[in-house]
Amino acid sequence: GAGVSQSPRYKVAKRGQDVALRCDPISGHVSLFWYQQALGQGPEFLTYFQNEAQLDKSGLPSDRFFAERPEGSVSTLKIQRTQQEDSAVYLCASSLETPFPINEQFFGPGTRLTVL
Amino acid sequence: KQEVTQIPAALSVPEGENLVLNCSFTDSAIYNLQWFRQDPGKGLTSLLLIQSSQREQTSGRLNASLDKSSGRSTLYIAASQPGDSATYLCAVRDITGSGNTPLVFGKGTRLSVIA
Numbered sequence A: 001g002a003g004v005s006q007s008p009r010y011k012v013a014k015r016g017q018d019v020a021l022r023c024d025p026i027s028g029h030v031s032l033f034w035y036q037q038a039l040g041q042g043p044e045f046l047t048y049f050q051n052e053a054q055l056d057k058s059g060l061p062s063d064r065f066f067a068e069r070p071e072g073s074v075s076t077l078k079i080q081r082t083q084q085e086d087s088a089v090y091l092c093a094s095s096l097e098t099p100f101p102i103n104e105q106f107f108g109p110g111t112r113l114t115v116l
Numbered sequence B: 001k002q003e004v005t006q007i008p009a010a011l012s013v014p015e016g017e018n019l020v021l022n023c024s025f026t027d028s029a030i031y032n033l034q035w036f037r038q039d040p041g042k043g044l045t046s047l048l049l050i051q052s053s054q055r056e057q058t059s060g061r062l063n064a065s066l067d068k069s070s071g072r073s074t075l076y077i078a079a080s081q082p083g084d085s086a087t088y089l090c091a092v093r094d095i096t097g098s099g100n101t102p103l104v105f106g107k108g109t110r111l112s113v114i115a
Helices: none
Strands: A005-007 A010-013 A019-024 A031-037 A044-050 A053-056 A065-068 A075-079 A088-095 A111-115 B004-007 B010-014 B019-025 B030-038 B044-051 B056-059 B062-067 B072-077 B086-094 B103-105 B109-114
Touching: A005 A088, A010 A019, A019 A088, A019 A111, A031 A075, A044 A065, A044 A075, A044 B103, A075 A088, B004 B086, B010 B019, B019 B030, B019 B086, B019 B109, B030 B062, B030 B072, B044 B056, B044 B062, B044 B072, B072 B086
Parallel strands: A010 A111, B010 B109
Antiparallel strands: A005 A019, A019 A075, A031 A044, A031 A088, A044 A053, A065 A075, A088 A111, B004 B019, B019 B072, B030 B044, B030 B086, B056 B062, B062 B072, B086 B103, B086 B109
């Protein structure tokens, strides 16, 4: 079956522009995570959804970052007034998430954002 | 706060060698530990997932071990091949009351296997 997909794969933005990154999780997966991966670093957690509910947004670096999943399926990560430090790969992951055992997360290919 | 460290940061070996990648984590209260592979410009491919109650997992030429009490895991790659060249990431999932937590990643080990 289809895996997690993300679009666009690459995005170049001028500093100050707003961007929107899309994630299509695996069908039926309840949980959805966003991660940010800077060059040479491991991914770092941004935010987590269970269905349409955003249960944890503690990793969002500033109020310029906003995520939504209105129908509990597709999710969008929006970055307003982009800055150069926002340049990174943004990874989306989904998991089936029965209570126990904790299920593994399946990752999309990521969106590489470059802010000029 | 959980911290994950991977050693070495980079490794270059000739084809055919067996090798070990190391991962350590500071908080032993984890659900599981996962090893991923990341090719340049690509997403993450899950290699092995070890539940906290397990000691090791094997898949083909890969073997991952977990010593939760000491906060350590190793990924053993047998008979390395040039196609194994990639960055290998270790990640743990912490235990919290909510039961749903994100993965905490190390910075990865960049492996080059020379033909």
